[in-house]
Amino acid sequence: MKKYLLNGLLLIFAMAVLTQCKKNTDEFEVIQIAKAISLQEMRALPVGIKSPVKAKKTGKIYVYNDYLFINEPNKGIHIYNNVNPNAPVNLAFLQIPGNVDLAIRDNILYADSYVDLLAFDISSMNNIKQIKRVNDVFKQFFTTSVLKYVVIYKDTVVRKETYKNISFDASYSSSTGSSSGQGGSMARFTLLSDYLYTVGQSDLSLFDIKTASNPTFVKTINLGWGVETIFPYENKLFIGTNTGMHIFSAADAANPVKLSTYSHIFACDPVVVQGKYAFVTLRTGNFCRQTVNQLEVVDIEDPTKPKQLAVFQMQNPHGLSVINNNLFLCEGPFGIKSFNIENKSAIGNNMLQHLSQIKSYDVIAGPKSLIVTGEDGVYQFNYNNPANLSQMSVIKALTY
Structure with missing residues (x-):
């Protein structure tokens, strides 16, 4: 029975995720095809530091x-x-099968590897070492709750007629006294106090990192389906879902408490926060299936009663970043925009610049540069003048 069930799952996954990678000849294509493997096989896949290579996709x-x-x-x-954002130097590639997210605290890098959490010591970039694996914490990757298999993606050469009629569109989903990094608004990993928080498709997971090198799984909190992003601000967690924004108090970091939910129509949804305002983007997309593309400003002065302050129409808003009185917003295939947000009720009338040629997915207003990632690579801009972003460098993906 298990054998037949597994074969059926393999067929479903294979049919579902066939995607074209590149053309070889008129007769053959290289595609990525899903394959279910056991946890033992997954954990035997090579992990570790390798010589620098260019990314095929960012x-x-x-x-x-x-x-x-x-x-x-x-x-x-x-x-x-990235000491010099004008000329970033490719140092190394840290091979982690099934990796999508990361966070760093005190020279310890935390990363997902399918169902497991891995911790790496990066105090020496030339000698990065895996120091811990926490098993079976990201349950959404299991094919079933009974059969312990995960799905990997393998480059495969096939004849065109094998898959020419198949079509599928897929989309994946600070602390005092410590040294932490900065992620984008699309992040599913974040750090607050002495905890690492991660979100899956329907849950919030907590890891105790009081000893940074020894992350310990604490518990999982069910959030309902459609969870997409997590953003920390002060002692709160703002969790974006495709139906709204959850606000959790993390005053007791080990026991986050839900304060409220700001609901909206079904649409993809990252969120960032500054002061008493949250900025939420809603867009059409692979799984969003709606016609709304907009930026919403939410008053969260009372986090138990969030209320909409303003709505501005956009083209296809993705990630965003706020710093001082400026907001940088990724418009997917339509570029990246900068806004003055001093007047929260008039942001749509205060666009400073629109770089329409940059395909943008997420953005970080970092200490040295504005970092923008998109379909064709990672760009860095000087943003001293948000009305005149000046490109400093670009790390192109190999497919471009």
């Missing part, structure tokens, strides 16, 4: 000290020395 971005970390979805993390 995912989440993270800034820590003078380093820029760029995730390549399901492959690992590219590490750049």
Whole structure:
């Protein structure tokens, strides 16, 4: 029975995620095809530091000290020395199968590897070491609750007629006294007090990192389906879902308490916070299936009663970053925009610049540069004048 069930799952996954990678000849294509493997096989996959390579595709971005970390979805993390944002230096590739997110505290890098959490000592970038694996904490990757298999993606050469009629669109989903990094608004990992918080498709997971090198799983809190992002601010957690924004108090960091939910129509939803305002983007997308593309400003002065302050129409808003009186907003294939947000009720009338040629997914207003990741790579801009962003460098993905 288990054998037949597994074969059925394999067929479903294979049919679902066939995606074209590149053309070889008129007769053959290289595609990525899903394959279910056991946890034992998954944990035997190679993990560790390798010579620097260029990313084929860029995912989440993270800034820590003078380093820029760029995730390549399901492959690992590219590490750049970013002392000079005009000329970032590709140092190494940290191979982590099934990796999508990361966070860093006190020279310890935390990363997901399918169902497991891995911890790496990065105090020496030339000698990064895995120091811990916490098993079976990201349950959404299991094929079933009974059969312990995970799904990996493998480059496969096939004849065009094998898959030419298949079509599928998929989308994946600070602390006093410590040294932590900075992630983007699309992050599913974040740090607050002495805890690492991660969100899956329907839950919030907590890890005790009082001893940074020894992350310990604490518990999981169910949030309901459609969870997408997490953003920390002061002693609160703001969790974006495709139906709204959850606000949790983390005053007791080990026991987050839900304060409220700001609801909206079904739409993809990252969120960032500054002061008594939250900024939420809603967009059409792969799983959003709606026609709304807008920026919402939410008054959270009373976090138990969030209320909408203003709504501004956008083209296809993705990630965003706020610093001082400026907001930087990614418009997907339509570029990146900067706004003056001093008047929260008139942001739509105060656009400073629109770089329409940059395909943008997420953005970090970092200490040295504005870092923008998109379909074709990672850009860095001087943003001393938000009305005149000046490109400093670009790390191109290999597909471009």
